[in-house]
Amino acid sequence: MLILLCASLTSTAQAQAPDEVKTLIKQGVALYxxxxxxxxxxxxxxxxxxxxxxxxAQYELAMxxxxLGRNEEVVELCKQLLKSEQADASVYVTYGSALDDLKRPQEAVRIYQAGIKKYPASGLLYFNLGxxxxxxxxxxxxxxxxQMAVRQNPKHASAHRILALLTAQSNRVPAIFASVRFLQLEPRGQRAVGGLEVLDKLMGQNVRKTGENAVTLNMSPDMLKQMNGKKNMPDxxxxxxxxxTMTSALDYDEKNKDKSTTVRLAEKLTLLCENLEEKKPETHPGFAWNYYVPYFITLKKAGYLPTLAYLIQAARPGQPEAQQWxxxxxxxxxxxxxxxEAYKWPQ
Structure with missing residues (x-):
């Protein structure tokens, strides 16, 4: 009877252990x-x-x-986690992030690329790699x-935001589209305020008021390079x-002085889309032509550009007009x- 009782107690303890483990993990997640x-x-x-x-439990501990900034321990745990059949793209993300924080970017790149090879649809791996x-x-x-990050996840606001910053100095039009898309996804908050500052600089780039009735237009080297380059040059x-640039110069025109920032933005985005539509986007190579341009042209055709203009102005300080609208x-x-939400983005 004693032997049987011990065996019964052992079996009960083994059955209870998984439940206790789940409870502890749940408590850990709540505390985290x-x-x-x-x-x-x-x-x-x-x-x-x-x-x-x-x-x-191992993965949550690594996270x-x-x-806590204990990245060496993260790395060791992730090495073990990658041996498990349960390992997924999130382990590679956590592993690479720890290596990057440890100032070991070359190793982080290798980990992200290994993860992408195994999980090519993970937008977060592409984002962290970028x-x-x-x-x-x-x-x-x-x-x-x-670009791959937003292809895999068009709703990843941070990826659009960083893409705008990366292209702002070299290719203004794609940067504008990326900025607008970021603000569409994240129209409020401190990052949105910064996003509006970026968009304002992009929209007013190459235009400078130099006198009471004088405006100076500049041709940037990148603009000239594209205008003089091959027609089939990507983007x-x-x-x-x-x-x-010429349209932005009209911001200083007498007939536009009473128009709000939002109205002028809607007008410029409309003109931009109309111009690009005339150029037949399907005949032009490049990421922005293939990805952003069709979306915004279709959005304009559907009549949503004015609404979008008000939405992305929501975080502008000192101007309640957009919020009221x-x-x-x-x-x-x-x-x-x-x-x-229903729009089908290309991959």
């Missing part, structure tokens, strides 16, 4: 969400004492170590990685860039959001 990282670590370690090979490449001043590689927007037209905003 509260920012109590050290306490979360203790819960995960308790879970791993009961189940040393538990993948979820928590990352938040961030690391930008930190290495490999800007062309970073741009291409960010050649030279002529459109020049048109936008949005509060008075919730159905138009909802319709734009539903249309955009």
């Amino acid at each position: 969400d509260e920012g109590k990282y050290d306490e979360a670590v203790l819960r995960y370690k308790q879970a791993l004492k009961l189940a040393p090979d538990n993948f979820t 928590t170590y990352g938040s 961030v690391t490449q930008a930190g290495m001043q490999r800007y062309q590689d970073a741009t291409e990685s960010m 050649n927007f030279g002529m459109t860039d020049m048109l936008l 949005l509060e008075q037209h919730p159905s138009e905003v909802k319709e734009l959001q539903e249309w955009s």
Whole structure:
């Protein structure tokens, strides 16, 4: 009877252990969400004492170590996690991020690329790869990685934001589209305020008021390079860039002095889309021609550009006009959001 009783107790303990492990992991996640990282670590370690090979506990512990800046431990855990059949793209993201934080970007790039080879549809892997490449001043590689990131996840606001920053100095039109898309996805908050500053600089680029009735237009080297370059050069927007410069100069025209920032933005975006539509986007090579241009032309045709202009102005400080309009037209905003959600982006 004693032997049978011991066997029964052992069996019961083994059955209870998985439930206890799940409870400890759940508690750890809750503590992590509260920012109590050290306490979360203790819960995960308790879970791993009961189940040393538990993948979820190991991964959550790695994530928590990352938040604590204990990146060497993250790296060691991720090496073990990649041996598991349960490993997915998130392990490569966590692993690469830890290496990047340890100032080992070359290794981080190799890890991200290994992850992409295995999980080519992971936009987050491309995004993190692009961030690391930008930190290495490999800007062309970073741009291409960010382009892949938004292809895989068109709703990744941060990827559009960084893509705008990467292209702002060399190709204004794609940078404008990336900026507008970022603001469409994230129209409020401190990042949106910064995004509006970037967009304002892009829209007013090459135009400078030099007197009471004088405006000076500049032809940037990149604009000239595109205008004088081969027509089939990828993402050649030279002529459109020049048109936008002339249109922006009209901001100082007497007939536009009473128009709001939002109205002028809607007018310029409309003219931009009309110009690009005339050029038959399908005949032009390049990421922006293939990805951004069709979206904004289709959006303009559907009549949503004015609504979009108000939406992306929502975070502009000191100008409540856009916010008031949005509060008075919730159905138009909802319709734009539903249309955009249903849009089929190219991959």
